Amino acid sequence: MVHTHQLCGQTGSAEAEESQSAYLSSIAHAEPGHDGTVRHQLRPEIGDGTIEVTTLRRGLSLVRYDVEFSRTHRLAYRFPGDHFELEHCLDGRMRIRESGSTGEMRASAVSLSPRGALDGVVEYEPGERYRAVSVTGTWTGVESYLRDLGAYSLPAIGPEPVARERYLGRSTALLPAADPLREIFAQRRDSAGRLLFLESRLLAALAAVTDGLAAKPAEPELAAHEAAALRRVPDLLWQHRHDPPTLAQLARMSAMSVRRLTTGFRALYGIPVMEHHRRRCLDRAATLLVETDWPIARIASEVGYASASNFGYAFRRDRGSSPARFRRART
Template sequence: MEAMSIDGSERDLEGFAVGVLQSAAPIEAPTPFERRVRWDLRGNTGFIIASTLRSGISLAAARCRWERASGMAVDHAPMMLEFVLSRGPLMRVRSSDGDGYSLGGGTFQIGQVKKPLRLVCEWDESAIGQDQDNLCLAIDGRRLCELLGAKVLPAPLERIVAHTGGYPRAAQSMSPPLYRLLDEILCCDGRGASRQLYLEAKGLELMAAMVDLLEEGERAASPLLSQQDIARLERARKILLGRMVDPPTLPELARHAGLNEVKLKEGFRAVFGAPVFAYLRNHRLDEAHRLLRQRACNVTEVAQRVGYENPSKFAAAFRKRFGVSPSTVG
């Protein structure tokens, strides 16, 4: 599997052409601010456009279709906040920090690469012959504050920026306006100065729509969370992870945290992005992946250390999260 590097520069297109397409595909320049590469190689077709907007937004949009199961490795440099829309068949992504997730299926994801990561992206046979559309806006957090006329970022974005891990992310389903804007940017046929102006306007409109969707989702999920509630939810999270092998029941966890069960369940999902025990399961599997990479224990021992009594259930959960068997890690 060939690797390419992403550092947010125009070199990314050359890297994709050489590293993934294995061909020196010509780089087009529709405007002074935009670069584009197209390919039609052995039935694999697609294009990528990358544009630097005057607003401080970096915009990249792609449409790909593969005629065989494919994959690529990406060496991702630390970057700004990334807002990603993805539609079409699922692409499985595994990162060198042990995380695993999917792109595609009409999802909207926000993240920030905090340290160098290698991402392994794979399409299986179910993706053959289907278009996958991806659009990424990247922007510095301080510049986004300036555009919003605010001193601080909206709470969902502030949590991502404040996170100390390698690739914090949040995800939800795309809204109808996001589908429309994705199509309008991918299908833009303007030229010259009008094209640059169009992409500038659509990039800002898309950024506004994504921030609105984030804030609406947060308000709907947690309309009555006070700072004291958030502190109690953090206490619940620490208790839960501290008892990873023998977790408390929901009533017990709510009692220790000083919350009722309804606020615990709704607040936990709003603040930490997952239901209580889904969050615990992901943490267990992430810890298992770390232990396996360190080769500290065999698979059965790792399963027991993260709270799985049944190695078969552990292996099934591990494969579902990371796309590989635990015995292949390390």
């Protein structure tokens, strides 16, 4: 049976601090630093890696995750409507279940919490290293932080369906925030200069989020025959995975322009054509690693990779673990 940890309460409240302290102390040893960062080293029986928390102004914190759990790790949460969290996944995968919706934070994804109560569960698979950086606090705190700089509040996050897509890491509107967040992951608050650098990168991330929320891209209206053709694209790529067609070839096979294919596919699936195909191949590989004893080279070939080394690199990038280590953790 998988134990489910709990987080709850308004950020900054006694309830929230107590639940977070209880959670972190149950899985890690705390190592406070002189620079305002607390480093939580996972206990050996829990896994390997660290969760680092750096405090900033207005109740905001930077949280760096570099963890690999030895067993399935599940964390339930219940936050009121003012909870703010902006997260960027560098490597690995985290599943999210929230209000009947499911999603995954994968490498390159950016997630933004909606302006509403959150009640759900996140889950980490064993043997998959998850590396991410998160800005946490409250929406009130973020807007106060921006007002300190003479800026206005963030734009409206959008209607609930759009907000949910953004929260589940499916929105491309937030991707420009990934670069400054990645720089935050690589830095530490160990000097006045580094603190200023972190603040500058946080502002760059919030600026990218502001632009992403304000943008109103025109979503293509798909005719029934176009939607049907686009739904055939994933199977076409899978059938020809050993010699994948180009976008131009896919467009001809689908009787549409390349532009219509790419914008329509993104509108239908939320991600680019080839990214969708890559995920399908790696998901199939993960299943074969667990359910068969096939050599890794055979699995690589089965899912369309020309060599085991190329497959290993792609799998490690996506899951945070080598194929062999992934298999050992589940068998």
